[in-house]
Amino acid sequence: MKEPFIWDDYSDQPHQLKDKNFKKMMRKRELFSIIKTFFTSLAILPFSILMMPFIRRKTVETNNFFAMSVNLDQEPSLTPELLEELGVEHILVRCKLWEMDKLEELNSFILACGVPGGYKAKEVSVNILQDREHIEDVKLLEDDLRRIFSLLHPHVKRFQIGSTINRAKWGFFSVDEYNCFYKVAYDLQQKEFSHIELIGSGVIDFEYHFTAHTLFNFTPYKYDGVASLLYVDRRGAPENVQMGFNLLDKIALLSTMIWLSPKSKNRLYITETNWPITGTAPYAPTSEHECVDEESYANYLVRYYLLAFASQQVDAVCWHQLIAAGYGLIDNREGLRKRSAYYAFKTLLSFLKGSQFLRLDIKRGYHILQCLKDDKLIQVHWSMEKRVLTNEDYFDAYSRDGIKITDDEISIFANPVYLQIKD
DSSP: OOOOOOOOSSSOOOHHHHOHHHHHHHHHHTHHHHHHHHHHHHHHHHHHHHHGGGOOOOOOOHHHHEEEEEOTTSOTTTHHHHHHHHTOOEEEEEEEGGGGGGHHHHHHHHHHHHSBTBOOOSEEEEEEEOOHHHHHOHHHHHHHHHHHHHHHTTTOOEEEEOOOTTOGGGTOSSHHHHHHHHHHHHHHHHHHOTTSEEEEEEEESSOHHHHHHHHSOSSSOOBSEEEEEOOOGGGSSTTOOBTTBOHHHHHHHHHHHHHHOSSBOSOEEEOOOOOOBTTOTTSSSSOGGGOBOHHHHHHHHHHHHHHHHHHTOOSEEEESOSBOTTTSSEEOSSSOEEOHHHHHHHHHHHHHTTOEEEEEEEETTEEEEEEEETTEEEEEEEESSOEEEEOOTTEEEEOTTSOEEOSSEEEESSSOEEEEEOO
16 A cells, blocks of 8 residues: 555645655656647637637626535534534535545535535535545546545535646646546546536646646546636735736636637636635745735635626635634634634625625726625725725615624725615
């Protein structure tokens, strides 16, 4: 038995993935695939950028748009109650291929979180995480995927096959390796589990040259949707620009690539995003330089969701995750402490879940998102510079965390404010 591949944001990696000679050998072996990635992106990315203005928005079902990642290893007995308090109706759970002995336990956890008798989540997604043993052993991969699908499919709607495929430390050394990995799952779906949905690609960060290769290749498979780990934390605020692209631009480009691809239905799921929190080392997955304070974390969370919702091109955004010391809504280092982001997320859902998007206006850094819920107009205001809004009688104003604002003047800045327009 090979040494298990450990998937964790701050754990040591297996010796074969840290060994420089092993990495060098694998990169040399996968050189042809790396060349294909380069030339595919060289053709696809410029054309996709040109086609961005022609991408159409779709109607996003908001009950399932606001998704949350939950973890079997983090307070499983308390998770259903916390989800119910938040009002989340779409959860994502990780299934680790190197922990198949925990599959029954994982199934029980999903049942508690996602079906009648526990918290009634409308959608449950499972992210199947890879290790080198399953990447290299096709028969083992097929057998274990069959076990997973057989046990979980009655109450799991979709399965994400693989994740973070463009980081060698997570197991894959090329897109071709991932394509072969995904095809095993696709073939199994077609033969035995045609009723389940498979989503793939699983590229982390704004590295769409890898995404292009997963969407444009000759491997005979298809996606029921595309998963993206679209982090923007290294650029600070979600409105910030990277290589000329802000978050809305990145979503638009990715949506255009999916639209152009013959391999996927026009569905996009952001299955992982967050910001690391300052002062939480060694649990923060990045250096202290990228970490933000808890207030900024809460503001960024809300604004990320608002921008992704306004794009009307993302079917769901899954926050990573509910309970985690370095980046979760709840800090579990000393008991359970709900961060301000927990209440910000709860407020966000209370106003926008079940709503219909109308428009997003941006003028000199001042953002106004408008939507309709229960035949009432709701506006969300935030700004890159401090502004002041008069508190009028025709609306009720609420803070980012759901507290009613009664002051004559409302400060509009980094923390979004909700205005509920009266009849």
